[in-house]
Amino acid sequence: MKTITRYKMNFILEVLMSFVWGFGLLIFSFVIDPARFASSIGTNYFSFLIVGIAFQAYTGAAVWGSPYEVQSELTTGQVEYTFASPVKMYYYMLSYSISQALIGTVFDILPMFTIGAIFAQNLPSLTSLLMALFSIILTFLVLSQLGVIITCLLLIFKNVSALNSFLNFLFQVATGMLVPIQFMPKELKALAFVIPLTHGMDLTRHFVIGSNTIWSIEVEFSALVIFLILLTLVAKFSVSYVEKKAKIEGLSLA
Amino acid sequence: MNDTAVEAKGLYKIYKTGGKEVKALNGVSIDVKYGEVVSLLGPNGAGKTTLVKILATLLVPDDGQARVGGYDVLTQGHKVRKIIGYAGQDSERSAYFRLTARENLLFFARAFHGISKEEANKRIEELAIAFGFESKLDSYFIALSGGEKQTFVIIRSLITKPKIVFMDEPSKSLDPVTASRVRKYIKEYAKNFNAALLVTTHNMLEAEEISNKVVMINKGKILFNGTSEEMKSFVARTESIEIHKNNIEEEIKLQIMHVPGIISAVEKDSGISLVCKDAYEVLPSILSILKSNGRRLPISVGSTTLEEAFKVIVGGDKEN
Numbered sequence: 291m292k293t294i295t296r297y298k299m300n301f302i303l304e305v306l307m308s309f310v311w312g313f314g315l316l317i318f319s320f321v322i323d324p325a326r327f328a329s330s331i332g333t334n335y336f337s338f339l340i341v342g343i344a345f346q347a348y349t350g351a352a353v354w355g356s357p358y359e360v361q362s363e364l365t366t367g368q369v370e371y372t373f374a375s376p377v378k379m380y381y382y383m384l385s386y387s388i389s390q391a392l393i394g395t396v397f398d399i400l401p402m403f404t405i406g407a408i409f410a411q412n413l414p415s416l417t418s419l420l421m422a423l424f425s426i427i428l429t430f431l432v433l434s435q436l437g438v439i440i441t442c443l444l445l446i447f448k449n450v451s452a453l454n455s456f457l458n459f460l461f462q463v464a465t466g467m468l469v470p471i472q473f474m475p476k477e478l479k480a481l482a483f484v485i486p487l488t489h490g491m492d493l494t495r496h497f498v499i500g501s502n503t504i505w506s507i508e509v510e511f512s513a514l515v516i517f518l519i520l521l522t523l524v525a526k527f528s529v530s531y532v533e534k535k536a537k538i539e540g541l542s543l544a
Numbered sequence: 545m546n547d548t549a550v551e552a553k554g555l556y557k558i559y560k561t562g563g564k565e566v567k568a569l570n571g572v573s574i575d576v577k578y579g580e581v582v583s584l585l586g587p588n589g590a591g592k593t594t595l596v597k598i599l600a601t602l603l604v605p606d607d608g609q610a611r612v613g614g615y616d617v618l619t620q621g622h623k624v625r626k627i628i629g630y631a632g633q634d635s636e637r638s639a640y641f642r643l644t645a646r647e648n649l650l651f652f653a654r655a656f657h658g659i660s661k662e663e664a665n666k667r668i669e670e671l672a673i674a675f676g677f678e679s680k681l682d683s684y685f686i687a688l689s690g691g692e693k694q695t696f697v698i699i700r701s702l703i704t705k706p707k708i709v710f711m712d713e714p715s716k717s718l719d720p721v722t723a724s725r726v727r728k729y730i731k732e733y734a735k736n737f738n739a740a741l742l743v744t745t746h747n748m749l750e751a752e753e754i755s756n757k758v759v760m761i762n763k764g765k766i767l768f769n770g771t772s773e774e775m776k777s778f779v780a781r782t783e784s785i786e787i788h789k790n791n792i793e794e795e796i797k798l799q800i801m802h803v804p805g806i807i808s809a810v811e812k813d814s815g816i817s818l819v820c821k822d823a824y825e826v827l828p829s830i831l832s833i834l835k836s837n838g839r840r841l842p843i844s845v846g847s848t849t850l851e852e853a854f855k856v857i858v859g860g861d862k863e864n
Contacts, residue, residue: 368638371700374600374630375656376622537604540559540597 308398311343312405340399340406341422341498345491347394348426352433353457355390356383356441357450364448370541373533380529383441387434414498422497428514429490435521436486442528445536461487471504486517546614549708549740550576550599555608557594557764568594569605570764576740576757578707581730583751584744586761592744593633595761596710599742600630613708629706633713633744636693641686645677645696648685649703657704664703671699674729676722690717698726702733709733709741715750727754782807783823785830787816788842796837803829815841 295301360383363369372382406413414422444450461467464474464481465488471479482488482504489510495501503510557569568591576582584592597603599612601621609616615623632638639648646668653664672678675695680688688696694717701709714730715723731754734741745751751758758775760768768775787800790813797816801809805826807819820826823845834841 363638366637366639367632367635370602370632371630371635371638371652372656374602374625374628374632375652376625377656534604537602540603 304397305401308401309405312340312402340402341494343402344399345426345429345494347398348391348430349433349461349487351390351394352387352430353437353440354454355387356434356437357444359386360441361444361449364445364541369445373536373541379533380438380526383438383529384434387430387437391430418497422494425490425493425497425511425514428511428518429486429494432486432490432514432517432521435518435525438525439521439528442525442532445532445541460485464488465491466504467491483513486514486521489513489517547577548575549578549580550574550610550612550742552595552599552610553608555595555598555605555610557591557598557603557605567764569598569608571608572761572764572766573608574742574759574766574769576708576742578740579734579738580756581734581741581743581754582757582759583755584742584759584761585746585748585751586744587746590762591764592761593712594764596712596742596744597632600628600632600710601625627707629701629704629709631697631701631709631711631714633716635697636690636717639685639693639696639700642684644682644684645688645692646681648696649681649700652700653703659704667703667705668699671702675699675725691719691722694718695722695726705737707737707739709739711741711743713744713746715745715747723750730754782819782821782847784846785818785820785823785827786814786844786846787818787830788844789815789839792816792839792841793837796833796839799833799837800830803833805829 360369363372373379413419440450440453443453464478465471465485466482467487471482471488471492474482488504492501492503492505493507493510493514496503496507505513552572552574555569555572556567559566559568570591572591572595574582574584574595584595586592594603598605599610599617601612601617601624604618609618611617612624613627615627617624639645640651643651649668650661650664653659653667654661659667668681669678672681675698677692677695677699680692680695683692685693685696694714698711698714701711711730715726718726727750730741730743733739734756743751743754752775757771758768759766792815797811800806800816800818803826805820805822807821809816809818811817818826818830827843827845830843
């Protein structure tokens with residue numbers, strides 16, 4: 291957190307920009323005819339936007355928070371000190387995703403949400419917001435396992451930045467982010483089902499804007515829990531494998 | 545309690561790079577007792593860093609066993625990491641640039657080692673005073689000079705008051721005053737805390753000043769392992785014979801190098817430098833070889849210094 295607040299001018303501008311974004315989204319949501327919007331997807335557009343942005347921020351933190359930080363540590367040599375310290379590597383990698391999510395919450399999401407809470411109309415009920423938050427946290431936990439796995443790949447292959455483009459493409463095309471799942475061919479629908487983000491986004495949209503879920507709520511929550519268990523196992527196995535491999539070959543970027 | 549803090553037996557390590565195999569350690573055995581500073585000396589690529597990394601659980605050996613603080617480095621790595629301090633080579637960028645030195649030290653002490661804030665702060669102050677680092681504690685890490693960053697790395701390795709410390713070339717890039725403070729502190733630390741320190745260095749004088757024991761290593765093999773006194777005695781009893789002539793035929797060189805009593809030999813631009821225990825004992829054999837080959841070359845006899853002995857021993861190993 292200190293590294294964010296250290297440079298005062300940059301910090302003030304960052305927070306200011308979050309408010310500017312919040313107001314921008316608010317104005318945008320007013321421009322859209324609320325009645326028309328509500329009749330098509332349930333509630334006001336501001337909620338839709340702010341949840342979308344939050345989801346994007348948390349997805350980025352979960353999947354890329356750890357790999358980016360460890361990549362930097364590989365460059366500076368800090369990763370060696372970490373490996374010689376009594377920290378559990380799995381939790382160490384996970385902590386980077388969580389810290390990035392906390393930073394995003396404090397400096398980006400909360401300012402925007404404050405604008406919404408003060409000025410926007412027809413915000414979702416507290417229960418809906420809490421259910422949306424629960425969906426986001428569950429999805430975040432699932433995706434942060436993916437972040438741990440990508441970090442392990444990074445430690446093996448030293449550079450995995452191309453995975454970023456690939457996953458972005460996959461997330462945007464096959465999760466219903468841009469194209470509604472309902473309109474997809476059954477093969478793509480099957481692919482969408484095995485991507486945790488699909489369920490997280492679908493559930494969150496349901497709770498915030500009242501859209502219908504693709505599969506039943508129970509199925510989607512169950513899918514997320516199963517993904518969490520499976521990916522946690524894979525992530526822990528990957529960390530154990532990488533620790534062994536690093537100790538045979540060393541921890542250099544070469 | 546067992547007084548041996550670090551014990552390694554028959555360590556082997558081979559790196560495979562670009563289809564080639566490089567033997568970094570070739571049957572290395574070493575031990576460090578509590579209250580002792582052991583200096584690991586050797587040229588670049590001798591295997592010093594590999595040995596330290598194996599002991600710090602950063603690498604696994606291909607063969608051999610090592611125990612640190614009684615724990616097996618292979619099967620009890622986490623326990624080893626809890627009791628050691630580690631200052632790696634080329635670690636001077638290994639901290640958060642946008643935090644101050646103090647904030648970095650606090651972070652590592654608390655997040656990585658679970659030390660309370662009060663204890664960590666107290667320790668930071670103590671170490672900063674010992675190393676003359678007080679004025680730099682609140683500087684951003686990025687603003688520290690190379691030597692100051694290296695001092696930070698040394699302080700970080702000692703922040704938990706570890707009973708076993710591994711330092712890979714700690715005095716590298718330090719100014720003479722700080723290097724002297726570091727040497728003094730290392731020596732006192734081992735004594736006051738009954739701690740075991742394994743320190744790699746290229747600096748013979750440093751090794752002599754801080755060590756209870758000196759281990760010379762080259763090409764993954766231990767060339768000398770003994771106390772500083774034994775080493776001094778070894779060197780004091782060592783004499784050098786210089787044959788001042790370049791372009792000596794290979795056959796003659798080989799004959800000379802294999803004369804009984806020659807400890808090591810190294811070829812220099814000006815001729816051959818031989819190390820032996822008693823020059824007057826081996827000289828007749830050398831003169832006989834030269835005479836039988838029809839050569840009359842200028843020869844001088846002298847005593848070797850610690851640094852020369854190191855160069856000659858390591859160099860001789862290279863030659864042979």
